[in-house]
Amino acid sequence: MVLVAIGVVALAADLITGALAVLLFGVMIASVVGIIWVAIMGGIETRRALAPYGLLKPGILWLSLFFLAPLWAMMEMSLSSKKSRFDFSPSFSWEWGNYSRALTDFGPQFGRSFLYAGIATILTLLIGYPLAYVIAFRGGKYRSLLLGLIAVPFFTSYLIRTLAWQNLLSDSGPVISVLETMKLENLMEWLHIMDNGRLINTPAAVIGGLTYNFLPFMILPIYVSLEKIDTRLIDASMDLYTSATGAFRRVVLPMSLPGIFAGSLLVFIPAAGDFVNAKFLGSPQTTMIGSSIQDQFLVQLNYPLAAAMSFVLMAIITASVLVYAKFMGTEDLT
């Protein structure tokens, strides 16, 4: 199974050419035939031993072909060079210049993406934790109903939700008029949330949109980890004379860390690559890296540069996830 997958990846990405490809193809065929032969001729024990591989094969093959092989193809592309501006089939040439261009030309976009995604992750935690807590510990018999309610807004389309925020934050929209009647504009300007009396097209609007759109990814994992907590542990800690805050800090919070960890990843990673919020709620000064990648790929048709940018994005995300995992002390990533 593993051999077949590797073989498919190699063929698909055109890693191996000529005689090697034929050889590899032969090995693949042989391994498939081998599995079938053993399955037919072998006893019930061998058949059982092979069953999981048989079940895995189609799905893993699909992922190898359309997830792994593309990553390989992209790595190759990121090291390719275009002969001219209008050369749309770049050839592989160890062109490291794409990476230095990705870093020098798009530094601000990278910086903004991680800054916005980081702030949005913290905000989703601050908003989502109390909500998950109340549902898990005070929801009673309405728990599943309340959880369902959280999912409801996300049954409307992602883009339409973001457009609705455009609506809410617009210059004549309700949020501005509430802030004006409460005389909070000066405070908002001072906090750099509003800019010249505007909310829309500011960094705050983009961060707000990211926070909103990825909030459920924070709430659900935290809820799952809170729900598992035996409330008798809290009672026990209070019997041992901790205060309510102490019980929260020493019992509930540590036990919900896996949920916080999972939630942060599920918010941070898509938020860092997002470009819809920046496009609908931001301005050219708030462009995020996702939108630059999309622009280089689909508008400029500069595939090598777009590929290099994607790889840098992946590398930074992987590095920050590893650092974060170390910081949280979590070994179990899945």
Added chain:
Amino acid sequence: MRRALDTKQKVGRWAINGVAGAAMAYLFAPVFVIVLFSFNNPEGKFNIVWSGFTLKNWANPFSHPELTDALVVSLQVAFFSTLIATLLGTCIALALSRYRFKGSGAVNLFLVLPLTSPEVVLGSSLATLFIARGVSFGIVTVIIAHVMFQVSFVAVTLRARIRGFDWSLEQAAMDLGATPRRAFWKVTFPLILPGVLAAALLSFALSIDDFIITFFNAGSLVTFPLQIFGASRVAIPPQINVLATMLLMGSIAIMVVGLIIESRRRRLNTGSERKR
């Protein structure tokens, strides 16, 4: 044992409930806007400023053929990709939870990777492969792309759901003379079916709503999110809100039915346990 709460604790309780309530209101604000603006009578091409109540958008929800066509394309893509992904994902989940075998840790990690990669990277890398291989973009490439992230999703959610499954039931059926195939279809399958359906429904929703990955792999094909994105610069007709509200109502209805079935089943289960 419940203690009497002092005033400070009571205030704390109410503060947390207040924050949770505000968070709920925050979640629903845009939904309210979407539904409200489906009744708007906009003056220009952009349905952004409130300018009067009307029912005419609801009277002709399909008056913008490009929107309706896009919705139909999205439904087609979601149908086929969900079908393939559920089949492949269920097999993976079964293999992982039913058997102990070498390499299951690697498979687990491999499955999580697509879910923890940014969508821009997934979309652009797949498109790079298609371009390098000279594959022309269209509905097939979009379905392939959707299946790619749905397989992982179905496998991971279903595996979590059938983690506590009692596999000795299958053994028992075989001890009573059922063939392995019959034991699977008569015993295991009906028991995991609700989980499979739930995972399929969620991945269907993921497919309909996907924008970023589709954007890279669609070519000239226009799905519902792509249509909205394209239109948002030119015109935002209120019919977008009408169709969105319909989708919302449809999914709420499915969810309510699911909740009712689940609570009824729970009542039946507790009832039979009590009899024992």
